[in-house]
Amino acid sequence: MKKTPERIESLAAEYVLGSLKGLARKRFERWMMESYRVRQEVWFWEQKLGELGELVPPKEPPKRVWNAIERRLWPEQTSATSTSGLGWLWPSLGLLATAAAMFMAVLLVNQPEPERYPLLFGAIVQEDVKDPLWLVSEVGDANRLRLRPVAAEAAQPDRDYELWVVPAEGQPMSLGVIPVGDDVLQIELNESVRAALEKSRTLAISLEPKGGSTTGAPTGPILHVTRLYDL
Amino acid sequence: MVEDSTQDELMALLGGVARQDRKAFQRLYEQVSGRMFGLCQRLAGQHELAEEALQDAFIRIWHHASEYHSDRGSPMSWMMTIARYRTLDLIRARKVRQTAGDDALSTLADERGGPLEASLQRDGSAALTGCLDELSPVQRDSILLSYYRGFTHDELSTALSTPVGTVKSWIRRGLQVLKRCLER
Numbered sequence: 001m002k003k004t005p006e007r008i009e010s011l012a013a014e015y016v017l018g019s020l021k022g023l024a025r026k027r028f029e030r031w032m033m034e035s036y037r038v039r040q041e042v043w044f045w046e047q048k049l050g051e052l053g054e055l056v057p058p059k060e061p062p063k064r065v066w067n068a069i070e071r072r073l074w075p076e077q078t079s080a081t082s083t084s085g086l087g088w089l090w091p092s093l094g095l096l097a098t099a100a101a102m103f104m105a106v107l108l109v110n111q112p113e114p115e116r117y118p119l120l121f122g123a124i125v126q127e128d129v130k131d132p133l134w135l136v137s138e139v140g141d142a143n144r145l146r147l148r149p150v151a152a153e154a155a156q157p158d159r160d161y162e163l164w165v166v167p168a169e170g171q172p173m174s175l176g177v178i179p180v181g182d183d184v185l186q187i188e189l190n191e192s193v194r195a196a197l198e199k200s201r202t203l204a205i206s207l208e209p210k211g212g213s214t215t216g217a218p219t220g221p222i223l224h225v226t227r228l229y230d231l
Numbered sequence: 232m233v234e235d236s237t238q239d240e241l242m243a244l245l246g247g248v249a250r251q252d253r254k255a256f257q258r259l260y261e262q263v264s265g266r267m268f269g270l271c272q273r274l275a276g277q278h279e280l281a282e283e284a285l286q287d288a289f290i291r292i293w294h295h296a297s298e299y300h301s302d303r304g305s306p307m308s309w310m311m312t313i314a315r316y317r318t319l320d321l322i323r324a325r326k327v328r329q330t331a332g333d334d335a336l337s338t339l340a341d342e343r344g345g346p347l348e349a350s351l352q353r354d355g356s357a358a359l360t361g362c363l364d365e366l367s368p369v370q371r372d373s374i375l376l377s378y379y380r381g382f383t384h385d386e387l388s389t390a391l392s393t394p395v396g397t398v399k400s401w402i403r404r405g406l407q408v409l410k411r412c413l414e415r
Contacts, residue, residue, distance in 0.1 A: 013406040016312075017377045018319045019384055043303050048413055050308035051359050052378050053315060056273050058265035065268075065282050066260060069289050123391045131369055132391060150368050226392065 003031060003038065012041035016049055122228035124152075124205060134178070136203065136228065143194050145175070145187045152180040155207060162208045163187075164218060166225065167196035172204060177212045201228045237262075241306040249297035256293060263307065264289070267314040274318045274381050280325065284318040291317070319381045362412035370405030373398060 001007070011028050014020040020028060031038045070077075123132035131151040138145050147163065155161055161180070164172035173196060175187050189197065197203075204225045206218035213219045241262065247255025267288060271281035291313055303309045363371055369391075376382045376390070384402070388395040 009410065010403055010406065013410065014402070017374065017402070017406070018316075018381055019377050019402060021323070021383060040302065046312045047304035047308050048359060048409075049378060050304060050311050052375070053270045053311040054266065054307065056266075056269045056379075059269040059272055060265050061268040061282060061285055065264070065285055066257075068282075068286050069260070072286065072290055073293055123393065125392050131367075132393065135368070135372065135391070148368065 001027070003035065008038050008041050012038065013045050015042060016045035122203070122226050124203070124224045124226045133224070136226070138228070143189045145189060145197075147178055147185040147187065149178075149180045149182070149184075154180045158210050159220070160208050160210055160212055161205050161223070162212045162218070164204045164206065165193055165197045166200055166202040166204050168200040171217055174213065174216065175203075177208070178205070197228075202226070203228065238305050238307060245292075245296050245299055245306050248293060249299070251293075259292070260289060263310055266307070267311060270311055271314050271318045273379055274315065275322060276380075280321050281318065284314060284321050287317045287321075288314040322381050359409075359413070362409050365408055365412050366405045367401075370401045370408070373401045374405050374409070377402065
């Protein structure tokens with residue numbers, strides 16, 4: 001493959017983003033070794049996209065990470081401290097260390113697992129439209145579904161789109177009328193709706209009279225059905 | 232963004248590390264490990280892998296500090312890049328997929344007012360700020376999901392129920408638009 005400027009540009013960006021994988025990534029790394037121009041392009045993206053990384057809130061790593069780094073870099077020093085002429089003390093210290101390790105293990109096991117909700121994500125698509133009509137995502141601990149219109153177009157003037165959770169069994173549950181245009185809709189999910197969605201992972205959109213169905217069930221045609229995926 | 236004075240200090244510490252000064256290395260760790268760990272954890276979505284990636288990244292910094300030069304960006308961004316690549320490598324080697332740790336996502340779905348937007352707006356100096364707005368929502372989401380979550384084309388394609396080819400072209404075009412904008 002020839003190193004055209006366009007190719008260097010797009011491959012460098014994808015390399016830094018991480019979406020360039022496997023053999024293509026290896027081949028590109030060879031290009032980097034061969035050419036300063038290629039490396040420069042990579043550095044450009046590392047700096048620019050790096051700004052995104054710096055926006056992530058810092059988080060203090062546990063002390064054991066530093067300890068492990070020291071052990072890996074200077075193993076001789078970590079063990080050298082143990083030969084300090086106090087040999088007689090060692091058996092008991094060794095026992096102490098074992099006790100400490102066991103205590104640690106108990107602590108680790110007993111730490112409560114942070115509560116994890118599966119995160120769902122999906123898109124409502126239409127076969128002949130290239131972009132998704134809406135993007136749907138779920139925010140874990142807030143029990144909130146966000147719906148962002150992308151390529152969705154307004155229904156007929158006297159109609160609205162209505163969003164439904166389709167449970168594994170039973171009637172669809174309404175999440176209300178959904179917008180087209182630029183506004184992002186956030187929907188609070190109550191426990192029963194949340195539980196139904198978690199189980200079935202299925203949403204549907206129907207075409208309803210202005211303001212939505214008045215019967216509590218879809219009255220118009222179901223236009224789209226989509227399944228959500230775990231992220 | 233990390234301020235200039237901090238960057239100067241980091242530069243000095245990195246110089247010390249290049250001369251194999253262990254004290255400088257420890258100081259450097261104290262200064263930047265939190266930022267790096269935040270990113271590792273965001274990407275990996277789990278503690279264990281993030282800790283391992285952070286360890287590996289610092290071992291790499293110890294051995295390669297002398298290869299740093301200013302063409303590679305600020306010392307901070309160079310070290311963040313090392314941490315990010317290492318985390319991606321581990322995620323792919325272990326085939327782990329994160330299910331928790333979701334602020335990144337919450338911001339993605341939200342055109343305005345999410346935490347990411349807020350910090351981007353707060354930091355008016357970031358070149359990316361305005362440029363991300365020039366992307367279409369799908370281009371922007373795909374790029375941010377790749378950056379913050381390490382999504383591959385296949386994973387994006389599944390998550391967005393969209394053919395891989397289309398996802399690839401969103402990313403490619405999005406990055407092109409971003410580059411044109413950043414160069415202005």
